[in-house]
Amino acid sequence: MKPARYYLITAGLLIVVAGLSISCATQRQHHNSSVVDYLYPGKSDPIETAAVPVLSLPMRVGVAFVPGGEQTRSGYRPPALQSMNPDLPEKEKMALMKEISENFKKYPFVKSIEVIPSAYLRPGGSFTNLDQLRTMFGIDVIALLSYDQIQFTDEGFLSISYWTLAGAYVVRGEKDDTNTMLDAAVFHIQSRKMLFRAPGISQVKGSATPVNLSEQLRTDSTASFHDAAKDLVVNLQEQLELFQEKVKSSPEEFKVVHKPGSTGGGGMDAFWLILVSGMGAYRLWLRKNHN
Amino acid sequence: MATQKSQLRDSPIPVWTLMMVAAGVLAYVIPGSAPLIVYDRAAILSGEVWRLFTGNWVHFSLSHLVYDSATLGIVGWMIERRGYPYYKRLYILAPILIGVGLFAAQPDLQFYGGLSGMACGAVVYLTLHGLREDGPWRWICLTVLLLTSGKIVLESLTNGFAVVQVDNIPFAPVPLSHVLGALTALLIFCWPYVRALKRLGRKAAMFEFFARNY
Numbered sequence: 001m002k003p004a005r006y007y008l009i010t011a012g013l014l015i016v017v018a019g020l021s022i023s024c025a026t027q028r029q030h031h032n033s034s035v036v037d038y039l040y041p042g043k044s045d046p047i048e049t050a051a052v053p054v055l056s057l058p059m060r061v062g063v064a065f066v067p068g069g070e071q072t073r074s075g076y077r078p079p080a081l082q083s084m085n086p087d088l089p090e091k092e093k094m095a096l097m098k099e100i101s102e103n104f105k106k107y108p109f110v111k112s113i114e115v116i117p118s119a120y121l122r123p124g125g126s127f128t129n130l131d132q133l134r135t136m137f138g139i140d141v142i143a144l145l146s147y148d149q150i151q152f153t154d155e156g157f158l159s160i161s162y163w164t165l166a167g168a169y170v171v172r173g174e175k176d177d178t179n180t181m182l183d184a185a186v187f188h189i190q191s192r193k194m195l196f197r198a199p200g201i202s203q204v205k206g207s208a209t210p211v212n213l214s215e216q217l218r219t220d221s222t223a224s225f226h227d228a229a230k231d232l233v234v235n236l237q238e239q240l241e242l243f244q245e246k247v248k249s250s251p252e253e254f255k256v257v258h259k260p261g262s263t264g265g266g267g268m269d270a271f272w273l274i275l276v277s278g279m280g281a282y283r284l285w286l287r288k289n290h291n
Numbered sequence: 292m293a294t295q296k297s298q299l300r301d302s303p304i305p306v307w308t309l310m311m312v313a314a315g316v317l318a319y320v321i322p323g324s325a326p327l328i329v330y331d332r333a334a335i336l337s338g339e340v341w342r343l344f345t346g347n348w349v350h351f352s353l354s355h356l357v358y359d360s361a362t363l364g365i366v367g368w369m370i371e372r373r374g375y376p377y378y379k380r381l382y383i384l385a386p387i388l389i390g391v392g393l394f395a396a397q398p399d400l401q402f403y404g405g406l407s408g409m410a411c412g413a414v415v416y417l418t419l420h421g422l423r424e425d426g427p428w429r430w431i432c433l434t435v436l437l438l439t440s441g442k443i444v445l446e447s448l449t450n451g452f453a454v455v456q457v458d459n460i461p462f463a464p465v466p467l468s469h470v471l472g473a474l475t476a477l478l479i480f481c482w483p484y485v486r487a488l489k490r491l492g493r494k495a496a497m498f499e500f501f502a503r504n505y
Contacts, residue, residue: 058401107333264397264465265351265405268358271442275435276414280365282431283372
């Protein structure tokens with residue numbers, strides 16, 4: 001075999017191997033939590049009879065992430081890159097809940113919003129756990145947040161430069177794609193009734209070198225959660241408007257009562273009116289007699 | 292005892308009082324106007340500060356409007372007819388002080404409405420000036436002033452007599468608005484003394500104040 005042909009075949013094989021390595025290197029990470037798993041654990045047919053909710057305005061609202069954090073991974077990764085990003089950290093959950101709750105403090109029917117840490121929610125705690133939260137935090141309504149995040153990582157054409165070893169440190173050949181859905185389901189705890197729900201979705205695309213891929217995925221994951229939270233706030237406000245209309249149009253489905261003291265007025269009564277009428281009558285009588 | 296009657300101007304039409312009452316009636320009859328001007332703590336916190344002032348003209352029911360407007364109308368008519376000075380200041384200052392006072396002192400109060408704070412202030416203002424006149428009117432004013440003060444104290448101690456249902460809304464009387472209205476009236480009544488105090492010093496100011504009033 002001539003050397004030229006030998007080099008050509010070797011180069012061809014290398015390209016094929018590189019191409020195969022690129023096409024086979026898709027990784028998928030999936031984190032999620034579910035409101036259904038939390039409220040109806042182990043029930044294939046989750047039926048809970050909801051009563052007519054009595055909404056006592058202004059309400060105390062709780063916000064909490066349902067426990068879960070189920071993680072799955074698929075696709076081949078080199079052993080050095082196989083560490084899985086952890087579930088959404090508590091600090092991030094608290095920041096997201098504060099971000100969402102800030103937008104709802106302005107409503108007159110919301111008296112206060114309690115951000116409830118995950119430690120207070122048991123996996124599969126169901127309504128028994130919600131009743132405990134109701135007592136502990138004095139809340140009437142709770143917004144249960146769940147999420148579903150999938151991160152795909154692919155190697156782009158630039159990943160061929162990894163063969164040079166230095167390329168793995170400087171060339172951003174790893175393309176990642178983070179899709180997140182945050183969901184808020186608002187429940188009236190006492191009646192077990194879901195009042196309304198709203199989703200927030202986000203897609204974040206990024207790239208990284210293999211060396212900082214894990215860090216980049218964490219950054220994109222956080223950014224995607226925050227984007228989804230912003231979208232969730234907009235959708236929640238829309239759903240809230242619709243819910244208000246629904247409450248007005250369907251009084252048989254929702255009963256609204258106002259807590260005493262929230263609405264007040266300076267009211268004169270018969271006592272004052274009689275008093276000043278007497279004074280006025282006297283002045284009129286005096287004027288008539290003078291004339 | 293020098294009568295003040297000769298110094299008083301007789302105003303045939305109580306323009307300011309009519310304006311105050313008319314604003315309350317308009318806020319009640321024009322659909323959609325009350326939500327824009329009612330004292331709403333959350334809206335005030337988000338920047339709609341005019342509600343501190345305008346909330347006084349919103350009423351939650353017809354009887355609420357009738358009682359407040361009638362009381363203010365009668366008392367305001369007498370104040371303007373008698374030509375008592377500075378009553379315009381009462382009409383401007385009272386709603387501001389009531390709104391700001393409620394905002395500062397009653398954070399639990401989400402919504403407030405009613406002209407009664409102003410009406411109460413007007414009653415106190417009328418009776419304080421009435422004390423300067425002679426004859427039965429002076430005694431009538433003294434009696435009304437004592438009854439009014441007693442009622443305000445009683446309301447404050449019991450925090451309103453009851454929660455009244457108005458259009459399915461538990462409507463809590465707010466005695467603080469009456470206190471603030473009365474205090475505004477007292478402040479405006481004593482205003483000439485405060486000015487003299489600055490100008491002449493304490494003893495001379497007191498002398499001038501009592502010499503002018505009694």
